[in-house]
Amino acid sequence: MTVPAAPGSSPFDHRMAVFGSDDEFLAQALPFLAEGLAARHEPPPVVIAAPGNLDLLRDALGPAAGDIGLLPHTEWYTGSAANAIAQGAGYLAAHAGPGGRIHLLMEPVWGGRAGRSPRETAEWIRYEALANLLFAPQATTALCAYDTRVAGATIVAAAQRAHPDCAVYEDPLRIAAELDAVPLPAPPGSAERVPGPAPAAGAVRTWATVQGLAPAEADVFATAVTEAAAALGPVDRALLWADGPACVCELRPVRRVEDPLAGFVPPDPAAGQDRGLWFARQVCAYVDVRDEPGGTSVRLQYG
Template sequence: MSTRPAQAPGAFDHRMAAPGTDDAFLAVALPFLAEGLAAPDEPPPVVIAAPAKLDLLRDALGADAQGVGLVPHTDWYTGSAANAVARAAGHLAAHAGPGGRIHLLMEPVWNGRAGRSPRESAEWIRYEALANLLFAPSATTALCVYDTRTAGSALVAAARRAHPGTGVYEDPVRLAAELDAVPLPPPPSDALRLTEPARDAVRAWAAGRGLADADAELFATAVTEAASLGPVAGALLWGEGTGCVCELTLARRVEDPLAGFVPPPTAGLEPGQGLWFARQVCAYVDVRDAEDGGTDVRLQYG
């Protein structure tokens, strides 16, 4: 079933569908694509979905399939939820019509990274919630597909809270805060304590932990970029499996729930972009209020 909220003209139209069969998928996808094909001032609609669903659409659309962009979702969703923000923003900037007009049918890889753990699923629900704020100025129409055969009932129920018009929609900031209220595991007792997360020191420590030189450089740069939110009151470093973790304690409160999610003016990934850079290169970036009125920023690389 697809849900379509009432939207003001030009507003981000964020829909959700939760089909459980191939026929149910086609029942929501085909009208959505027809709507996009008929929309004025729009480029052809794009479907980012599982290859099997793309085959279904090719068969159902016939010759009309040439007018629809069909992208395997494993080619689009290649990293974290923060990477998905960057990919969507870049696509809109390069290919959307005036004001961001385009119809996008989007299915993350729910049987892959997006659904491999409760924490990973929470990252994607946060992304879905914050998308309502990040893309609010655009005239994009997005239909997010949650196939119940792969996404599962718990993920579908959580996603409904991130999509307008579902009857259980939550304010994005409130939903993100609820997800952030889940405590993180405490740092290990043997974590290395630094008063200042100097880039060279972090890089050398990460390389000593076994990270390749390029990865150690990226991790150190991410820590430095996150530290630019400072002032930094201290830092901890420890290993997590084959990866590295740094927790920064900032002596101020980071109030913006979109910190590090808003794409910078420059298209490429480069130092000087602060928490955006950190979110793009790290597997997880957690920003939590500290008890002393400051902020803890935990970065996990690898």
């Protein structure tokens, strides 16, 4: 696929607001919403934020709050960073104006999944960075709100590098490469090699059930593995192992994965595109695509 135009040459307007008090939140949110209400050819702006911040806006706006969509962020950010990308793409397709025009004020749930571990935080920073490429064709105006009382200085500093309106903004692919430079743990010696040029769904399903996954979950994991393998082409090696309650599969495709956005772009069935890595990213906790000296490794962790 062709990587979308870089920020600065695309219509996507990706901003960041940093606040440490209720007054600071309102001082940045209210002008943004006024801008959205005044924008031509746009539906009313939407706020996806913590319930307390939604209450602040209702009080500040009074009757005008009825003109603005207000959604608790726990109802939007319900899974992984890849899920958030799918949610955003689906929402723009269904509700935005021509060309994706809409003003969205978006506050990640840093007190929940996104901030619960360094690994989760890294994936959400990747999401913020790659959003500049994934949504580049859209004329959407997004203001990402970061509450320093929840997110903390380290997360805020990392997120600033992912927003073009910040002085420390970095190229999204550079940020992704930095995140990928952190090595993954090596597969354990007990990892089970799956025979064949591609892992068979039945074999993966049986293995996952033995590890303790419920039949329905084992079926989802097997589907993610087999569809990812099919999208990658011939697989030189496939390994399975358990990591605590999680099931992990590492695929070594014969060819390298050159697309930095592989699995992040929704497939177009009308164009004959299959789900492949997209499905894997939607159902797995993590999908790591690493370019290594011996080739590419694709690691799927379910659970």
